[in-house]
Amino acid sequence: MANEKRRFEVKPVERRTFLRYGLIGAVGAGLGGFGLASLGFLYPRPGDQLFGEVPLGNAQELIDEIEAERAPMRIPGSVLSIQVWDTSNSSAMSLYGDDHAVIEGTDLGLMALDSQNCPHLGCGVPWCQSSQWFECPCHGSRYNRYGEWTGGPAPRGLDRYASFVDDDGQFVVNFSEFLTGPARTANALEQSPEGPSCVDA
Numbered sequence: 674m675a676n677e678k679r680r681f682e683v684k685p686v687e688r689r690t691f692l693r694y695g696l697i698g699a700v701g702a703g704l705g706g707f708g709l710a711s712l713g714f715l716y717p718r719p720g721d722q723l724f725g726e727v728p729l730g731n732a733q734e735l736i737d738e739i740e741a742e743r744a745p746m747r748i749p750g751s752v753l754s755i756q757v758w759d760t761s762n763s764s765a766m767s768l769y770g771d772d773h774a775v776i777e778g779t780d781l782g783l784m785a786l787d788s789q790n791c792p793h794l795g796c797g798v799p800w801c802q803s804s805q806w807f808e809c810p811c812h813g814s815r816y817n818r819y820g821e822w823t824g825g826p827a828p829r830g831l832d833r834y835a836s837f838v839d840d841d842g843q844f845v846v847n848f849s850e851f852l853t854g855p856a857r858t859a860n861a862l863e864q865s866p867e868g869p870s871c872v873d874a
């Protein structure tokens with residue numbers, strides 16, 4: 674009976690032992706959180722589900738629709754907003770001509786902007802129809818139609834993906850070729866806001 678009593682005796686946890694396990698738990702939780710955060714960088718972001726070269730439609734038809742709407746085309750299941758650019762603009766051509774789609778025989782091209790990850794802290798950057806700019810609601814960074822930085826804390830313009838027009842006239846985005854956004858000094862478009870802003874500065 675005495676033995677049985679001893680078997681079920683629960684020793685009080687010493688304060689030092691309690692603190693040691695508490696510390697191990699806290700470090701473990703911290704490392705776990707860090708690991709999960711790191712995985713976020715290794716794996717695609719939510720909504721970024723396209724890979725490799727993906728045809729998104731007839732280039733001329735895309736241009737017609739974007740120009741009619743006066744708004745970039747959002748591509749569902751991706752981070753992309755497709756925008757038209759003027760290939761007769763020599764500044765734009767020198768900045769974007771190598772890796773953004775150019776439509777032969779016209780003065781127009783298409784660019785595949787990442788409008789879902791603001792280069793400041795990663796917020797989605799909606800299109801503002803009245804100003805004709807992309808405007809970030811989080812801290813007020815703004816970008817013109819070409820995704821060039823025009824104001825706010827973001828360190829550069831909108832990131833983007835390489836694109837081209839294939840032999841069948843399809844606009845193709847290469848999701849394997851990520852392009853860091855243009856420097857703050859890039860201002861090929863020189864576009865002033867065309868109306869009221871959608872977010873407070």
Ligand code: FES
Pocket residue numbers: 791792793794795796809810811812813814825826827
């Ligand atoms: S996340 Fe866009 S301005 Fe901060």
